[in-house]
Amino acid sequence: MAILNVIDRQGRAHELEAVEGWRVMEILRDYKVGIEGVCGGSCDCGTCHVVVSKDWAARLPEPRDEEVDALDELPLIEPTSRLSCQIIWSDELDGLTLTLAEAA
Template sequence: MSQAQPEPASVIRVTDREGKRHELEAVEGWRVMEILRDYRVGIEGICGGGLDCASCHVVVAKEWADRLHPPREDELDKLDELPVIEPTSRLSCQILWTDDLDGLELTIPDEV
């Protein structure tokens, strides 16, 4: 009789500011910012997701950008305050984790 294997956890693939790649276990319903902050890979999340600081800025891999919900106007406004952004820049506090995002690839950009 074989035992049921536990389902593998969903993961986020993150490249930090030093270029090191990490695979982080993700939790359904958490903000991506919370996951990145808890693993201490370079995200501060100072405002806790209140769209007040943009310290959770990430660059989403191009192949994933269209799979995320589009940014709201208030997120775009906060991104516009940053000195440098990319076409796929997002605030990780505005991305809620679902298992559909398993394998999501992000880069934490250099601080300017």
């Protein structure tokens, strides 16, 4: 089983079993680690904002324009900020590490 490593907003580390083809947002919500995902993955709300670890950021597909636009509307982003609804899990992401961004 592939593992998604998550640091929650309280600084606690979680190892989550990930499912092929699921959005990372869905995995985070399923484990109830603090992601809302209000828009359900339509890249419209920014409540699934995560910060991907620097060593993983370049290994992910580039964000599409709509994700970049949604991130630009958030009050504080990092160079490796992403919307977890736009990252589709594949076994190549085994070990991906990310931190939940502060709630907007």
